[in-house]
Amino acid sequence: MSIFSTKEYDPTEIELNIIIGSLLGDGSLALYGRSKNAYYREHGCDAQIPYRLWKSQNLSKLDFQFNIKYKYAKLYSHSHPLFTSLYNAFYINDVKTITETNIRLLSHPIGLACFYMDDGTLVIDSVKRKNGSIYIFPRISFYTLSFSEAENVILKDYFKSKFDVNTKLKYRKDGKNVILEINKKSDILNFINIVKPYVNEIPCMKYKADLEGRFEIKRLQLQKLGYNNINLWNEDLTNAFYTKEDELFILECKKAGLSNAEIARKLNRPYWGVVDKIRRMKEQQ
Template identity: 60%
Template sequence: MSFIKTYNMTNIEKNIIIGSLLGDGSLALYGRSKNAYYREHGCTKQVPYRKWKAERLKNLDFKLLTTCKNPQLRSPSNKIYTELYNLFYKNREKIITPENIILLNHPIGLACLYMDDGSLVIDSSKRKNGSIYIFPRISIYTLNFSKYENSILQNYISKTFNVNTKLKERKDGKHFLLEINKRNDIVKFINTVSPFIKEIPCMHYKIKLKERFENKRLELTDKGYKNINSWSENIIKNNYSKDEENFIIKSKQLGTTDKKIASLLGRSYWGIVDKIRRLKLENKI
């Protein structure tokens, strides 16, 4: 009788897998195989990103195989992936349902989806007065999913992470993806996923709004444009004052919930969760 290892998957690990499964990752269950396994291919440029995933998932025995043509992140076969396969696949095709999307309940999962299949674009348009207007948009390329499935994801992201997206129609894939183009939602989204993306230098370009704006401005200047107006650059700073930090520490000592602290400080819930995580790492809580 062969030994089958039992894994205790944490919520963070599960969210990394679910976010990646909605993006570049897949689950495979073939032929006589009793259990499924996770796999993910990527280009050489993204090896540091997949090393980050492998490190985060090392307790689940994930390995990064770099000897093959396209580096591959892979898990062992196990019943925990068979359970996920049954939730996320129908007729061997990935699906989004109201039942499976609730597993994406932490910003690290949203960050993985964005790093896998998202882009930050700094665009420009000409105005009637001859000026050039620079503005950003974020696209999440969920083209492998139907309009209905994208609607499920859209509503869930709004409810869970307080970020509004819109459905955008395209000619390729299943014709729909999610886009964020309103200032407040772009800022909220970036603030939500940044704590995790900051851990991976090769992914920083997906969150560096000011730098990307400046690069676009210089590009347009080099082309001879002079009157360049940009989308509001008063990007909301996520820094905490000393008074806010002390308030958080005292509140946690008194047993105040993260949600209550967020409400009292007028901060986002996930921002407070991340700040508390960092305070714990600094042994302040």
């Protein structure tokens, strides 16, 4: 018997959420043959090696391993009852399935960020108007095509209730015909604000949260094609999200001993957005 199968693991919320967020995306659990316990596994392209390395480092206390000797770099765990319990929670008839029960294990924005880095994309689109100008706009898509419409609805409702993230269903002809999408400006800003601290820890993933940089790239591409009348959607993308008055109010609330949840309620803003704003204000002091 492997020493890892008898070793006790007590994952932190951060560790568990990295695993759960990854299970919603590229990660999977396997239970084969005579093995009594399941194990975690995940493959990725070479360009994402730093991302898998980041995961393995954050999950090192759970004895996760990262090996680049395979054709595709592999992140994996040892067989263990911890992963068997997760397998039983997420797999129905050996098929990864989202339920209203197992989705509750996603409890921290780092898990949401992992799901986004695995299966999400930020696209900067453009459309030509009748007056000859070009309108640039972003959208965020989550490629949840392996999940049914009902499972996507569970994700949609949970993201709203837990993280105050608004998504909508978008229907396609491939996979199981449904993905999730964010296309409203305020909703995109809110989502990026929540996941950006974790996305920015991995250099190869920063482009997924860099609205300003992605807009500039798109603008330059359009200028090379001869378009000059291009909208400035990206002006004050972050600075306008919290006013100076908001920042002063937050400081006064913290001095008065109010919790982050209380401040979020008073500002009528998402809890995790306020948590990140306070973190960024501390870094700027």
